[in-house]
């Protein structure tokens with residue numbers, strides 16, 4: 001009996017996988033980029049951003065949750081899927097206050113990097129301009145809710161890795177927002193610490209170490225030299 | 241409801257203007273009041289300044305501000321970055337920054353001066369100066385200048401580009417870079433970067449000198465016209481170094497009266513609130529700053545190139561100082577006040593900027609890697625001031641113990657020149673428009689006078705050689721009898 005190869009195709013390219021891996025994990029390991037925001041290799045995928053939506057054997061699903069199977073035909077970089085992703089990004093941009101020129105995460109921000117990758121040229125929708133004050137009550141870390149994309153990585157990390165349960169999402173749909181588990185609702189009233197893993201997982205400029213600002217010059221930031229797609233390819237090579 | 245109804249209370253005033261929907265980019269408006277014989281009774285320049293920006297800054301962490309405040313202006317972002325960071329150095333608890341950091345900041349600042357002055361002179365002012373105030377309006381733009389004087393246009397473009405490159409090497413980007421951070425700078429200059437700039441510096445000195453000489457020639461062609469156009473007496477203010485030299489990055493404030501007699505000298509800008517006050521007038525969005533001791537009637541002043549080169553004792557680079565002496569000579573020992581002389585002074589500063597850049601690049605410190613100062617105790621409040629291309633720029637911040645800005649006050653250069661610009665168009669209107677029907681050419685005279693001050697509105701529109709301006713003729717009962725629009729946004 002011939003062994004079935006552990007491979008699938010992604011936009012026609014053959015991708016090897018280890019049984020148990022998701023399509024996204026296998027693709028990233030092979031250096032192939034599928035746009036994504038809420039996925040974090042160290043956390044259980046929970047599929048909230050839907051940016052990684054691909055077509056698997058004719059049906060759409062999240063690449064971060066679907067297990068890789070032999071012989072799958074996966075489509076990702078199609079004009080239609082990329083167009084949908086751009087719309088999703090545009091909605092994320094207008095729903096919060098994402099002003100890259102004044103944001104210290106610029107150049108290191110996944111949202112910005114994906115937007116560049118997908119050539120999102122304008123916000124398309126009218127801006128909501130929500131009013132969301134920042135929480136700077138903690139001595140070492142601040143939270144700028146204006147930039148939160150509700151990816152829940154901080155929620156999961158604090159709960160599952162740091163064992164502290166500092167963050168949670170509250171509200172539903174348009175009203176959902178990040179909250180802090182303390183009587184005052186302030187980060188300064190929790191036992192959150194700069195050394196917590198959750199202080200460093202935010203893919204955007206929402207959770208920031210204080211007083212760092214623009215210490216990294218332009219040219220030395222993560223996505224200055226390489227696009228996020230090139231970065232994924234380079235990481236895969238480095239890992240071989 | 242009028243803006244002035246809440247002007248008694250500054251907090252309310254700021255609140256009114258934060259609404260981003262109401263923010264209109266650079267729209268200037270001149271109103272003239274005439275009687276039946278076309279005699280002029282009133283002339284006013286109304287400007288929508290960059291209102292409400294303070295509210296974007298309040299509530300933000302202090303270390304972000306030097307970069308985010310650059311969104312105020314697309315053409316002199318570096319000035320805002322540096323004024324803000326000078327305040328934030330103090331707030332963050334840093335004392336004097338390292339010699340390398342200060343020199344890098346100066347490098348980017350003088351790069352900004354060269355860039356901004358080059359844009360203004362070659363792109364916005366030269367069409368009037370080289371082609372004539374009443375020349376064919378269709379050709380009175382930078383394209384017309386290129387056709388008539390190709391070499392001048394090319395030099396202008398390259399001088400501007402040089403200034404941008406200097407900024408890019410230090411700040412990482414031509415516009416809205418980073419560079420300056422509280423306590424110093426974020427990046428050392430490399431030898432290749434320095435050498436790339438040094439290779440061009442001699443050409444830049446030659447071209448900025450040529451621009452001055454061209455202006456001198458124009459001036460010689462009709463000295464009386466160039467001296468008197470938009471002329472009016474006023475106080476002048478600028479920043480000077482301890483020894484009285486022109487210093488655009490740091491120093492004390494000096495003001496002289498119209499005759500050149502000193503009003504105050506080496507004033508620590510941290511005390512600006514005790515020295516200046518701002519008057520609100522019902523008909524303009526922009527405040528009118530004045531020197532407290534002289535009161536609103538007599539205490540207003542000019543800032544910017546013409547003021548700076550005349551209040552300083554000398555320019556500390558030889559070529560620019562020599563040119564300055566020639567400019568001073570036309571006043572016979574008294575300061576000159578003609579609006580068009582701003583252009584001359586502006587290009588002297590551009591030459592000075594290039595000379596400073598050359599000296600900084602030849603200074604071994606510029607390649608240093610000691611970029612951040614030692615840190616002391618956090619402070620709650622600080623003021624940062626710089627001489628921006630258009631004049632003295634004030635940034636004032638208070639920051640709470642959570643590191644969040646709770647108060648921000650900005651007095652931008654254009655605001656400092658508010659009364660002066662009004663006086664300039666009054667002077668021009670009285671001399672050229674009185675008793676006549678307003679034509680496009682005459683209207684352009686008003687624009688020429690305003691443009692000489694290089695107000696922020698002329699760059700906010702990003703329109704080449706144009707400035708949005710609306711002129712309304714109103715009879716004594718306030719009835720509008722004629723309105724002309726020029727280059728309005730969206731037109």
Ligand code: SF4
Nearest residue numbers: 148149151152154202
């Ligand atoms: S704060 Fe950052 S990590 Fe947490 S949910 Fe928002 S975007 Fe995700």
Ligand code: FES
Nearest residue numbers: 036047049050064
């Ligand atoms: S990465 Fe798959 S849904 Fe967000």
